[in-house]
Amino acid sequence: MTGTALDAAPYFDVADPSFSITSAAVHEARERSWYARTNYGLAVLRYEELNRLLKHPKLRQGSVAWPSHNGVTEGPFADWWDSWILNKEGEEHHRLRRLMNPAFSPRLIKDLVPRFQALATELIDDFAEPDRCEFISEFAEPYAARVIAIMLGIPEDEWKAVSTDAATIGLAMGVTLRQDLPKIEEALDRLYRYSDDLIADRRRTPREDFVTRLVEASRDTDKLSDAELRDGLVLLIFGGFDTTRNQLGLALQTFVDHPDQWRLLAERPELGGKAVEEVMRVNPTTRWVTREAVEDFTFQDLEIEAGTTIHLWTEAAGTDPRVFGGNPFDITAERKPHFGFGGGAHHCLGHFVARSDMSEALPLLAKRLRDPKIAEGAEWLPDSGNTGPVRLPLTFTPAS
Secondary structure, three states, X not given: OOOOOHHHOOEEOOOOOOOOOOOXXXXXXXXXXXXXXXXXXXXXXXXXXXXXXXXOOOEEEOXXXXXXXXXXXXXXXXXXXXXXXXXXXXXXXXXXXXXXXHHHOHHHXXXXXXXXXXXXXXXXXXXXXXXXXXXXXXXXXXXXXXXXXXXXXXXXXHXXXXXXXXXXXXXXXXXXXXXXXXXXXXXXXXXXXXXXXXXXXXXXXXXXXXXHHHHOOEEOOEEOOHHHHHXXXXXXXXXXXXXXXXXXXXHHHHHHOOHHHHXXXXXXXXXXXXXXXXXXXXXOOEOEEEEEEOOOEEEOOEEEOOOOEEEEXXXXXXXXXXXXXXXXXXXXXXXXXXXXXXXXXXXXXXXXHHHHHHHHHHHHHHHHEEEEEEOOOXXXXXXXXXXXXXXXXXXXXXXX
């Protein structure tokens, strides 16, 4: 609501475990105002304002402040969080991105597509029962973790240990960070040691894989330090696993509500890429992207002070009727870009991997799992920050 005094804007307590960022209350607030107040700063609710603020020169990446928002200001986790390329700015950010980009080349990912397809088929074949599954433990979790194993060039049967630690670190994205900190830091330590072993091995015996590309990454005599390599590998393991597992679960939730689109995907597997984009528009696992004001500025008559945290709510923007009309879910439609991978200078470095592995998995699932429905016993992470199903029992008609 342009020109409205700050204290008149809608307010949400996002630390309340019962709060839902995709609720009707949030969507109703979007009709009254382009922003809302929260106990973590401002929240942007509309597409056009979010798109502009995502790249605003007076905003920096804001997730750097997340640990301190939760009372975590020192220790191994705080140090690792501060090391993220996501939380670096200016030349330091550009340097890390220049060095790491070649490891995420589309050509390398394209060569892995047959492995992704074979993995998805294997997991579906191995469902314990022919007409039902617990989708997270039987598909999304092993698929996401084994994709990471394939990327890292490690034995795929080590996926369980990697996924357990990655899921534990994922608790840091929620509002229970401080109480979960001891087990988060234990998992971080194990992944550090795992990454150190990987780096040492590739230095001894280089391979044609992602880790070797990182280890050998250089640009004009510059190289990633041992600490940067280790921090980057742990971030890849965590980010690649957690977001893919969650996003696959959210995709099934979305398609269960749109059975005609699921049937269409089974008939037209070439729509896998568009299916990923459409799911991430309406049901992204990353519910908000965070920025922080580096100086005072005015945006649409709203005065924003330096140090203000601004959460850009991706689902609210992705379903904004001003841009997307009545919000039909349609995997054939041409859409404006969603914000599930962030945007601007901090656009997700691993988006090619996530787009590729999910766009192969979803059509295979649609072909094999007909008319899926969510059965009793589903459990969900809080609907804030990063979210997704913890358990997602499905029933379906197996393809003959």
